[in-house]
Amino acid sequence: MTEQAVDEGGVRLSAKAPADGVFLGRTRELKELRADIERAGLDTLSGKKAPRARVLLIAGRPGSGRTALAEELVRQVAHRYEHGVLRVRLSETDGTPVPVGRAARELLNALERTVPPGAGDDDLTEALRDALADRRTLLLLDDAAGAEQVDALLPDNPGCLVVAVSAGPLTGIADVRPCTLGGLDTKSAVELLSGRIDPVRVTVDPRAAEGLVEECQAHPAALTLAAGWLTVRPKAAVADLAKQLRAEGDETAPLARVFKLLYTALPAPAARILRLLALAPAGPVDPHTASALAGCSVSGARTTLDDFVRFGLLRPVPSPVPEYEIPGFLHPLLRALTETLDRPAELQLARARMLERTVRLLQSCRAITETDSPQAREKLLGMPRALRFPSPRAAEEWLRVRRPALLGAARLAVADGELDTLARRLLSQLVRAMVAHFGTRAAAPDLYGVHRLVLDVAERRDLPREQAAALLNLADLDAQTGRTNEALLRYRAALDAGRRANDPYATGRAMESVGGAHLELGDYERAADWFGRALGQRLARAEHADAARLYGRIATAHTYAGRYGEALRNWRAAAAGHRRCGDLAAHARALSELARVQEYAGRPVESLRTCKEAVEWARRAEDVRLQAALHLRIADTFDRLGDPVTAGVHRGTAERMLAEEGEEGPPGLDQGKHAGNACEIRSASAED
Missing domain, CATH: 1.10.8 (Helicase, Ruva Protein; domain 3)
Known part of the structure; x- marks a missing residue:
C-alpha cells in the first residue's frame, strides 16, 4: 500500500491527516476565500453589528475536491482562531443527511460539554450556541445536505467562522460567501x-x-x-x-x-467486494465488515481494501485499527452496481453475514472484560482467533473507534425490517459491551438511541416484554436527566407492556418506578399508593428483600408528606424485613431512618434509643461509615437535649472512625427520593 490517498476527490495526496498532505492547485479559489474572510459583511456595511458567524460556502459535486479545499483553507487560517477547529460531517456516506441533533452532540462532545441523553434537537443546538458564545472557533461543516443543517449549527457569535461544504447553495442563510468549484487547472x-x-x-x-x-x-x-x-x-x-x-x-x-x-x-472477487461495500453501515469500513459481506477471510479482505486504496477507490482513515472510508462520489456508483448485478436474496444474505459478524465481535469485546468468569473465558477461547482481542484495553479501543459504525449498523439492522432477530441480538450485545467498557453513565447518550431502536423493533414485532424493558431503560435515562414527566409517561407505558407480557418483574419494577416519579414530582400520596401496589406484588411472590426495601420507600413518601405515624409503621416493617433476610447493614439503615422520623415527630428520647440500637447493628454489619453517621446523629440529639459533653464524646468517636477509614467529611444517611430504584432490565434478548 502506498502512502498516497485522495481526500474528497483527488486533490490531497496523503494517507495521513489532511494537514500532512500535499495540496495541488486551487490558488485562485483560496485567494478569494481568504479575501472573503477579511471583507466586511452586509451588516457591517449597513452600520449594524454582525449577529452571527460568517459563513463561507465551498460548493461542488462529490469528487470535485471540495473537502480538500476546505481543509486547506482551515489549515491556512486556523491560527487566527484561538479556541481551535471543530469538524463534523453532515451527510452519511450514502448521502443520507445526518440529524442536526446528532451533529450538535458530536460537536459538544468535542468541546467536552456534557449533554443529557435524549435531549431534543433544539436543546442540543441551543447548548452548542451557548458553548460557542464566548469562543473564537472555526467550524468545518462538511457535506451539508441543505441550508437547514448549517443554519441550526451556526453560532450566534461573529468571532467564529463557519466553512461549509455542500453540493449546492445555502438559500436562506444571509451573507453567505460562495465558492463554486469546477475542474483543476x-x-x-x-x-x-x-x-x-x-x-x-x-x-x-x-x-x-x-x-x-x-x-x-x-x-x-x-x-x-x-x-x-x-x-x-x-x-x-x-x-x-x-x-x-x-x-x-x-x-x-x-x-x-x-x-x-x-x-x-478488477479481478472478479475484488469487484464483488467493492460493490458489496455499498451495504456497509454509515462510517468507515474495516476488514471484518468487508470479510463478512463477501464471505472471505479477514486477511484477504484487508489485502483487497489496501489495493483499493492504491486504485483510488478507498481512503485510509488515521486510526488505531484498520479503517477505510468510501468516497462520497463512489457510493451511488456502487449502489447502482449492486442493484444491477446482485439478486436481492444475495444482498440480504450479505447483510445478515455482516450483522452476525458484528454481533460476535461485540460478544468477544464484552467477554474479555469478564476475567473472573470461567464460562466467559471458555466461550472466548472457542471463538476464531480473528474475532478475539488481545487485551481488554484493545477491545475498549476497538469499541471506541468503531462506535459510529456500530451505531450505524444498529440503525441499518432496524431499518431493514426483515432481520429483526439479528437486530435484537446486535442491540443487546451493543448495550452490554458499552456498559462493560464505558459504564452506564458515560455511555448514556448512545444507549438512549439504542433503547429507542429496541423499542421500534419490539413494537413492530409485538414483543411486549422487550417493549417494557426498552421503555423502562428510556424512562430511567429521562428520570436521571430531570425529565420526570416524560419518565412517568414511559413508566406507565412500560407497566401496560409488562402486564400484556405477564412479566411480574417488569410489572413490579414499573409500578415502583411510577411511584418514584410521583415522589420526585412531590405527589407523595400517589407515590405511597404506587409503592404499596408494588409491595403487594412482592409479598404475593414471597420476595421478602424487595418487600422490605419497598416498606422503606413507602415510609419515605409518608415522611415527605409529614405523616409521621405511617412513616414510623413502615420503617419498623422495613427494619423487621431486612432483619429476617439477614441483611444487617440494611437493617441498621432502616433503624437509622426510623430514628430520624422519631426525631421529626418530636420524640427525641425514642430517637436516641433507636439510634443506639442502629449503632449496634451497624457494628455487627462492620459498616464503619454508617456507625460514624449514627454517632453524629446521636451527638446532634444530645445537643438538642442540652448535653454538649456527651454530644462531644459521640462526635469525637465519629471523627476517629472516619480517620481510621481514611474518610473525609461527614457521612450522610439520607436515602433520598431515588433510593431503591437502581434495578435495570437489559434491553432486547438475553442471548449471548
Missing part, C-alpha cells in the same frame, strides 16, 4: 495524475497526459480513478486510457466512464 491535474502512478509514464508522453486530463474534464475524482486504472494495468500507456475514454462516448459524465473502465479491470 491543467498543470495541477497532471501533477495529480503523476503523483499517483510512476511519473515516468507521464513524462514520456506529456501530450497524452494532457489529453487524459481533457477527457476527464480535469475532475479530481475522475483523474484519481484514471490513475487507479493505470495502476491496475502497469503496462498500458496513458494514451491507451485516453483512447478508451474517447471510445466510451460523451453520453455519461467522465467520472462514471472512468469508474466503469476501472471496475471492469
Whole structure:
C-alpha cells in the first residue's frame, strides 16, 4: 500500500491527516476565500453589528475536491482562531443527511460539554450556541445536505467562522460567501495524475497526459480513478486510457466512464467486494465488515481494501485499527452496481453475514472484560482467533473507534425490517459491551438511541416484554436527566407492556418506578399508593428483600408528606424485613431512618434509643461509615437535649472512625427520593 490517498476527490495526496498532505492547485479559489474572510459583511456595511458567524460556502459535486479545499483553507487560517477547529460531517456516506441533533452532540462532545441523553434537537443546538458564545472557533461543516443543517449549527457569535461544504447553495442563510468549484487547472491535474502512478509514464508522453486530463474534464475524482486504472494495468500507456475514454462516448459524465473502465479491470472477487461495500453501515469500513459481506477471510479482505486504496477507490482513515472510508462520489456508483448485478436474496444474505459478524465481535469485546468468569473465558477461547482481542484495553479501543459504525449498523439492522432477530441480538450485545467498557453513565447518550431502536423493533414485532424493558431503560435515562414527566409517561407505558407480557418483574419494577416519579414530582400520596401496589406484588411472590426495601420507600413518601405515624409503621416493617433476610447493614439503615422520623415527630428520647440500637447493628454489619453517621446523629440529639459533653464524646468517636477509614467529611444517611430504584432490565434478548 502506498502512502498516497485522495481526500474528497483527488486533490490531497496523503494517507495521513489532511494537514500532512500535499495540496495541488486551487490558488485562485483560496485567494478569494481568504479575501472573503477579511471583507466586511452586509451588516457591517449597513452600520449594524454582525449577529452571527460568517459563513463561507465551498460548493461542488462529490469528487470535485471540495473537502480538500476546505481543509486547506482551515489549515491556512486556523491560527487566527484561538479556541481551535471543530469538524463534523453532515451527510452519511450514502448521502443520507445526518440529524442536526446528532451533529450538535458530536460537536459538544468535542468541546467536552456534557449533554443529557435524549435531549431534543433544539436543546442540543441551543447548548452548542451557548458553548460557542464566548469562543473564537472555526467550524468545518462538511457535506451539508441543505441550508437547514448549517443554519441550526451556526453560532450566534461573529468571532467564529463557519466553512461549509455542500453540493449546492445555502438559500436562506444571509451573507453567505460562495465558492463554486469546477475542474483543476491543467498543470495541477497532471501533477495529480503523476503523483499517483510512476511519473515516468507521464513524462514520456506529456501530450497524452494532457489529453487524459481533457477527457476527464480535469475532475479530481475522475483523474484519481484514471490513475487507479493505470495502476491496475502497469503496462498500458496513458494514451491507451485516453483512447478508451474517447471510445466510451460523451453520453455519461467522465467520472462514471472512468469508474466503469476501472471496475471492469478488477479481478472478479475484488469487484464483488467493492460493490458489496455499498451495504456497509454509515462510517468507515474495516476488514471484518468487508470479510463478512463477501464471505472471505479477514486477511484477504484487508489485502483487497489496501489495493483499493492504491486504485483510488478507498481512503485510509488515521486510526488505531484498520479503517477505510468510501468516497462520497463512489457510493451511488456502487449502489447502482449492486442493484444491477446482485439478486436481492444475495444482498440480504450479505447483510445478515455482516450483522452476525458484528454481533460476535461485540460478544468477544464484552467477554474479555469478564476475567473472573470461567464460562466467559471458555466461550472466548472457542471463538476464531480473528474475532478475539488481545487485551481488554484493545477491545475498549476497538469499541471506541468503531462506535459510529456500530451505531450505524444498529440503525441499518432496524431499518431493514426483515432481520429483526439479528437486530435484537446486535442491540443487546451493543448495550452490554458499552456498559462493560464505558459504564452506564458515560455511555448514556448512545444507549438512549439504542433503547429507542429496541423499542421500534419490539413494537413492530409485538414483543411486549422487550417493549417494557426498552421503555423502562428510556424512562430511567429521562428520570436521571430531570425529565420526570416524560419518565412517568414511559413508566406507565412500560407497566401496560409488562402486564400484556405477564412479566411480574417488569410489572413490579414499573409500578415502583411510577411511584418514584410521583415522589420526585412531590405527589407523595400517589407515590405511597404506587409503592404499596408494588409491595403487594412482592409479598404475593414471597420476595421478602424487595418487600422490605419497598416498606422503606413507602415510609419515605409518608415522611415527605409529614405523616409521621405511617412513616414510623413502615420503617419498623422495613427494619423487621431486612432483619429476617439477614441483611444487617440494611437493617441498621432502616433503624437509622426510623430514628430520624422519631426525631421529626418530636420524640427525641425514642430517637436516641433507636439510634443506639442502629449503632449496634451497624457494628455487627462492620459498616464503619454508617456507625460514624449514627454517632453524629446521636451527638446532634444530645445537643438538642442540652448535653454538649456527651454530644462531644459521640462526635469525637465519629471523627476517629472516619480517620481510621481514611474518610473525609461527614457521612450522610439520607436515602433520598431515588433510593431503591437502581434495578435495570437489559434491553432486547438475553442471548449471548
